[in-house]
Structures are given as C-alpha cells and as structure tokens.
Amino acid sequence: MxxxxxxxxxxxxxLTFSQQVESLTTILNDKISIRAxxxxxxxxxxxxxxxxxxxxxxxxxxxxxxxxxxxxxxQFRTLAQDKTSFYAINIESPAYFFKIDKKSLKSQTIFTDxxxxxxxxxLHFVNNDLAYxxxxxxxxxxxxxxxxxxxxxxxxxxxxxxxxxxPGEAAFAASNTNIASTKNYLWIATGGKAxxxxxxTFKNEKFxxxxxxxxxxxxxxxxxxxxxxxxxxxxxxxxxxxxxxANINNIATTNDGGKTWQIQASGQNAGYTTxxxxxxxxxxxxxxxxxxxxxxxxxxxxxxWKKISDEKGFFVCKWxxxxxxxxxxxxxxxxxxxxF
Numbered sequence: 001m002x003x004x005x006x007x008x009x010x011x012x013x014x015l016t017f018s019q020q021v022e023s024l025t026t027i028l029n030d031k032i033s034i035r036a037x038x039x040x041x042x043x044x045x046x047x048x049x050x051x052x053x054x055x056x057x058x059x060x061x062x063x064x065x066x067x068x069x070x071x072x073x074x075q076f077r078t079l080a081q082d083k084t085s086f087y088a089i090n091i092e093s094p095a096y097f098f099k100i101d102k103k104s105l106k107s108q109t110i111f112t113d114x115x116x117x118x119x120x121x122x123l124h125f126v127n128n129d130l131a132y133x134x135x136x137x138x139x140x141x142x143x144x145x146x147x148x149x150x151x152x153x154x155x156x157x158x159x160x161x162x163x164x165x166x167p168g169e170a171a172f173a174a175s176n177t178n179i180a181s182t183k184n185y186l187w188i189a190t191g192g193k194a195x196x197x198x199x200x201t202f203k204n205e206k207f208x209x210x211x212x213x214x215x216x217x218x219x220x221x222x223x224x225x226x227x228x229x230x231x232x233x234x235x236x237x238x239x240x241x242x243x244x245x246a247n248i249n250n251i252a253t254t255n256d257g258g259k260t261w262q263i264q265a266s267g268q269n270a271g272y273t274t275x276x277x278x279x280x281x282x283x284x285x286x287x288x289x290x291x292x293x294x295x296x297x298x299x300x301x302x303x304x305w306k307k308i309s310d311e312k313g314f315f316v317c318k319w320x321x322x323x324x325x326x327x328x329x330x331x332x333x334x335x336x337x338x339x340f
Contacts, residue, residue: 020339021308022323027061028333035274035315036079036123036176037328038086040102044326044333047076047088053100053107056333058320069098069107077173078123080131087125089133091173093118097133097146097156111156113146120146121171122179126186126202134179134188136170143198143207163207168193168219172238175275175316177225184231187258191222191238197258212261215239215249223252225276229284231257235302237289239272244293247271253302270294270307275316277325288325290314295327295336309336 032048039045043055051074054066069076074090081087086100095118097111113120119136126132133146133156143163148156170192171178178189186200195216199208214236215221224238232255239250247269252261272291279286287298295309295317314329317336325336 022337022339024309024311024334024336026332026334027056027058028064028328029331030066031331033075033315033330034328034333035077035174036088037316037318037326037333038079038081039318039320039326040081040086044328045079045081045086046328046333047079049073049075051076051090053079053086053088053098058335065105067105067107069100070096078120078133078176080123080125080176082125082128082131087123087131089120089123091119091121095120095135111146113158118144119170119173121173122176122188124176124179124181124186126181132179132186134171137165141165141167141169161207163198163209165190166194169196170219172222172224172274174224177227177275177277177316178223180226180228180234182228182231185228185257187226187228187234189223189226189236189238191216191224192219193217195222195238197223197226197236197254197261199258210259210261212236212252213249213263214252214261215246218242224272224274225289227276227278227287229278233284233301234258235276235278235284235287236261237273237276239291241272241292244272244291251302251305264303265305269305270296275314277317277319279322280319281322288317288319290317290327290329292329297338308338 034046034048045055051068051070057063076088078089088098095113099110100107117138123133129150131148135144141164188198195214197210220242221240223236226236228234234254251264273289276289289296296305298305314327323338327334
C-alpha cells in the first residue's frame with residue numbers, strides 16, 4: 001500500500017489539473033493599457049489609457065471600433081454597464097464619470113469629483129438600479145464611495161459612511177475587480193499598509209471591516225482582486241507588484257462571506273496576480289487568474305494552483321463560456337481557450 005501512495009497522489013494530481021491550453025488568439029493590438037472589460041451583444045468592450053474606449057466583435061475580429069471619450073489624456077481603469085449604457089471613470093483628479101449610450105456610443109459626463117485625493121479604483125453595478133465606485137480615501141482617511149441608485153436620487157453622489165481606513169491603506173486600480181457583490185452583500189478589498197475586506201450589507205446599509213493575514217505592510221502589497229460565488233464563498237489574489245515572483249500569503253479563500261480568510265498555496269503559486277474569476281457553473285471549484293507574468297488555474301476551490309501559461313502582460317480576465325476566457329492588458333486583447 002505504501003508503494004502505491006505516491007502513484008495515487010500523482011494520478012490524483014493529473015486529474016486535478018486535467019485542462020490543457022488549446023489556443024491563445026490575439027484579437028486586438030493597439031498602443032494601450034487595458035484594465036477593465038465588459039461583454040455585451042457578442043462583443044468585448046474595453047476602456048484604457050489615452051481616453052480610449054471601444055469593442056471587438058467576437059464573431060468577426062475585424063469588426064472593431066474605438067473612440068476617445070475625451071481630448072484629455074485620461075487613464076481609464078474602470079468599466080461597467082447597465083441595460084442601456086456603459087460607464088467609465090478615469091483615475092486621478094478630477095475624476096470624470098462618463099456614460100456611453102450602447103446604441104449610439106455617444107458619451108456624456110454625468111458627474112465630476114474634483115477633490116484632489118480622488119482616485120477611483122473600481123466601478124461595479126450590483127444590478128441595473130444600483131452601482132458603487134470606490135476611491136482611495138481622502139486626507140483624513142475616510143472611506144470614500146460614490147453611489148448611483150435609480151430608485152433613490154437617480155444620480156451619482158458621494159456618500160458619508162463614517163468608516164475610516166488605516167493610514168497607508170488604499171486599493172489597487174489593477175483590473176476593476178477589487179469590488180464584488182452578491183444579492184445581499186458588497187465587498188471591497190484594500191491593500192497597502194493594511195489589506196482588509198470591507199463588507200456592506202444591503203439590507204441595513206451597514207459596513208463591517210474584517211482583518212486578513214494577506215501580505216501587507218508596504219504600499220505595493222495586498223489584495224488586488226476578489227470574486228464571490230455567493231454570500232459565503234469567495235477568493236482573493238494579489239501580492240507585491242515590486243516583487244512579482246514573491247508568492248507568500250498572496251492567495252486566500254473565505255467560506256463565511258469574508259469574515260475569515262484562509263491563506264492558500266502560500267509559496268506554491270506563480271506569484272503576483274491582478275485578476276481572479278470563478279468559472280460560471282463550476283460551483284466555485286474552477287478559478288482562473290492572471291498576472292503580469294503568468295496565467296494560473298485552480299480546480300479545487302482555490303486550494304492549489306497550476307501555472308498554465310507563461311504569457312506576459314495581461315492584467316484582467318473574464319470568462320466567456322465554459323472553456324474560453326478573454327484577457328486584456330498591455331497593448332492587446334486575447335482569447336484563451338482551454339481543453340478539458
């Protein structure tokens with residue numbers, strides 16, 4: 001029996017990571033940095049540097065369109081959508097909130113945050129009526145959120161919530177995915193001097209803040225991306241962008257809605273990661289992640305990870321179907337197909 005154990009564990013490992021890379025196809029080449037993606041009407045939509053916004057048709061890659069939302073050289077790292085429009089916010093102050101009509105692609109500025117400390121890291125629609133945008137804190141370390149609620153004020157406004165972040169605690173505008181929601185909760189992941197989880201309960205509009213043992217303490221460290229399957233199970237990834245090979249305490253999962261986090265695969269993963277996405281209909285078992293230096297995959301609820309590609313320069317990912325992921329980053333958008 002003892003002789004069989006190594007073979008059995010080896011065989012189980014093969015079963016655990018049974019997917020293979022089928023293809024990696026670049027569908028957009030441009031001088032642009034892309035950190036936010038949306039999928040709509042059979043097209044991949046993106047926002048990026050130099051105020052660029054556009055799409056690539058997934059059935060006909062030559063069918064592309066790109067516009068500039070501003071004559072100013074704005075950097076967009078956010079993108080979200082409701083039924084009729086896309087929304088994007090530039091980093092740095094003043095922060096312009098753009099609304100782009102899905103049919104005409106005409107854009108308008110619907111809100112401007114002129115506070116000097118404005119730096120919006122993520123934009124997220126909970127549903128067609130409710131959206132949140134998360135900014136770095138103000139000079140007094142107050143948690144800063146902009147909210148849109150069509151059933152309330154029907155416009156964007158910055159809310160006062162009374163919560164303070166720690167000195168040096170901020171967030172990373174890495175892939176528009178350090179914010180996530182389910183039916184009952186909104187989560188925000190912070191990083192820097194402290195890397196914590198902020199959870200908003202929609203029912204009572206109360207915030208809770210939960211400590212984590214994620215890598216933290218330096219401005220470059222912490223959680224960069226989170227994703228949740230439901231009110232209970234979630235995953236967080238990140239690390240240190242100045243030490244991209246470092247892989248200690250940079251992946252964690254939760255089974256109680258973010259109250260407690262379990263470090264996973266510490267010292268046994270590909271390092272710094274900027275985006276994580278749970279595969280739809282996998283019940284949380286299958287997860288893809290990307291970083292500047294790798295594409296990695298887990299098929300056991302984030303407990304173990306395998307680097308499946310050394311392709312570099314991707315910052316953001318999104319599942320298109322059960323075996324295809326769209327990736328974007330430095331100067332490109334690509335389709336990544338897996339064979340199971």
